[in-house]
Amino acid sequence: MTQITLVVDEELDGLRLDQYLAESVENKSRSYLQKLIQDKRVSLNGKYCKNRHLVKMGDVVEVSLPEPRLLSGKAEAIPLEIIYEDEDLLVVNKPQNMVVHPAAGNETGTLVNALMYHCKGQLSTINGVIRPGIVHRIDKDTSGLLVVARNDVAHQGLAAQLADHTMIRCYEAVALGTIREEKITVNAPIGRHPNQRLKMAVLHEGRPAVTHITVKERFRDHTYITARLETGRTHQIRVHMAYLNHPLLGDERYGGTQKKFNLIGQVLHAKSLGFRHPVTGEEMIFESKLPDSFQKVLITLRAQMGKE
Template sequence: METMEHIILEEQKGDRIDKVLSGLDEEWSRTQVQQWIKDGHILVNGQMVKTNYKCSVNDQIEITIPEPEELDVIPEELNLEIYYEDKDVLVVNKPRGMVVHPAPGHMTGTLVNGLMAHCKDLSGINGVLRPGIVHRIDKDTTGLLMVAKNDMAHESLVNQLVEKTVTRKYKAIVHGVIPHDFGTIDAPLGRDTKDRQSMTVVDNGKHAVTHFQVLERFKDFTFVECQLETGRTHQIRVHMKYIGYPLAGDPKYGPKKTLDIDGQALHAGVLGFIHPRSGEYLEFEAPLPDDIERLLEQLRKSN
């Protein structure tokens, strides 16, 4: 079990304990934190409290994170599009609408369910709910993901992400016409205090850098390629909105009137990394999905 401590700050005074703690880590849901409080995994000044406890400045919170639950992930034949596979790593092209890993509420139909059916040897570093998963892309983002099949590979791939040596290029259709051909967005990201399920640019957020290049301009839209230097939650979606060019079809960060597409027009098209065992650099490219290709054809016709 992992233990961590948090001291309540002035701006957290009066907030409920479950709200404060669920904001500390994007992986912790409020429901999960409430369960930890009930189970005695969270102490305030050495004492157990109720989930509606209101925090005071300098309260000392001790959080004991329990081991991942041994939930059975059901293997499912999902006809995954595997781009590469050996005994250490696997690269898969994720379709639109597929969630990467199971969570309470949706335990089936995820990429992990499909991976469990496809191969039995996935790394266990992240606990049973996320075997092999090194990085994620959003449910309605399509494209390439790397998966670790053992702990050695998992550690290597995570280190490459931390060291920013993984190549990750995305293609997107955004609202508005970007006048310049290249740009870099360097703006820290964190949870939106008004909506915990959204990210936004905040002064004390995590370092986040996105580079972009214009590929094609249309009357009211631009087709761009974005390269991630860091990989924060919703990074491209929030960064492009921040500079005034939100993604087409984005239900969370984009305008209501948009192109006819079910979710954001964002595709993880290029993925490159150093193979954990051979040391060789591997790079893969997946073509645009049909729905984004169709939108581009429509935009070209209406130009």
């Protein structure tokens, strides 16, 4: 446990206790500090106070920071849909509503927990104990194909293909609105949203991001598309589609909410995955079928248009 003692100066006089801590304690979020106050790990002049208590110049604030708890993946007997497997890698069809690797708030039930059980811990170590074998990720509410490395040699070979944009990653999705163009290439850099830390955004100072979009089918108020990633930024397809004013159906974070379909997330599926085997050199391509929830959306949209 780490103990911090602070004395309120004139500059921060009159702030709420949680605001004062947010200004004074580095690298800790305000919500984390509010939790410390609630857990009576913060005292003001020797007494425990609430978040809203106002501090005064000369007040002594003592903070007890708990030691950080190291996360590590634990093997769990969770069923996996394995498309392909050999001694170097495996290709998995991840279901919607599954997190890829453990993190605060999602320490169990992840793809990594399932992989550790299935592979008996024989996964690449390049990304550490939290992300063993994980070469690339897809969002919790996105379904579809991922390649997993069982050793470091395979991991390095697959990562190199991601870096030089030779790995094929094609998604299918349903977007809001009718897209008139047959094909669109979005070349717009992506970075962390300046005001909402859980979102990404198109930013001039962001990292390069390129998505190639092809229309598959048009409906009255929706468009069924294929999106091929050239780069792989966080939320890339979701951000680029919102940037085009065609957010993905069900994507509440980026403006694609539509309750009438009873969705649990965005209608986005990683359908095709292609790469060169990092050990044998064989060219490999994999396809997965659309999940039932995605197919039901298409059936509903086609019915609205009088299609079979």
